[in-house]
Amino acid sequence: MAKVRKVNSVEKSIQDLFKILKDDDIKTAINKSSSYLRKCGDQDSAHKLQFEDAIKLDLACMKKNGLAPFYDLYKYQIDKDAIDTQNEELSNLVNQMQIALGSMTQEYLSAIDDKSRGGKKITDDEKSKISDKILMTENTLKKIKKSLDEN
Numbered sequence: 001m002a003k004v005r006k007v008n009s010v011e012k013s014i015q016d017l018f019k020i021l022k023d024d025d026i027k028t029a030i031n032k033s034s035s036y037l038r039k040c041g042d043q044d045s046a047h048k049l050q051f052e053d054a055i056k057l058d059l060a061c062m063k064k065n066g067l068a069p070f071y072d073l074y075k076y077q078i079d080k081d082a083i084d085t086q087n088e089e090l091s092n093l094v095n096q097m098q099i100a101l102g103s104m105t106q107e108y109l110s111a112i113d114d115k116s117r118g119g120k121k122i123t124d125d126e127k128s129k130i131s132d133k134i135l136m137t138e139n140t141l142k143k144i145k146k147s148l149d150e151n
Contacts, residue, residue, distance in 0.1 A: 007148050008076055010049060013069040014041030020061045020069075029053075029060040080146050090147050097140045104133035 006012060014037060023034040030037075030053045037057075039047040058068040110116060111126035118126060 100137040
């Protein structure tokens with residue numbers, strides 16, 4: 001039976017990494033086998049991933065599909081203490097996320113509309129508004145992740 005990895009853990013990040021990189025990608029990135037990395041992904045194993053290897057693996061993932069599992073984990077771990085979710089229920093946070101995504105999508109679609117100020121070209125003002133909506137979405141997502149950690 002497969003082990004369930006704790007959300008927002010190194011082990012889960014390693015599991016996610018295997019969805020992006022193939023065995024030869026891992027070997028090229030860190031000069032270690034994928035079986036070694038699988039051992040690092042087992043919380044009961046004595047093998048632990050080195051920080052330098054995590055960086056190299058994230059760079060390989062970024063080149064392949066633009067994601068960085070370890071960076072996302074590290075950033076989350078730093079940010080989580082600044083996030084207050086005590087008085088917010090998960091269902092409320094999910095609703096907020098849907099609203100944030102809708103707002104971000106609407107801002108983007110308005111910016112690329114032919115009738116917008118810049119036409120199909122996104123103006124600096126529109127970029128700023130879209131960026132604000134992305135930030136709002138990211139903050140809501142962080143709250144959801146922290147709420148899951150607390151449960």
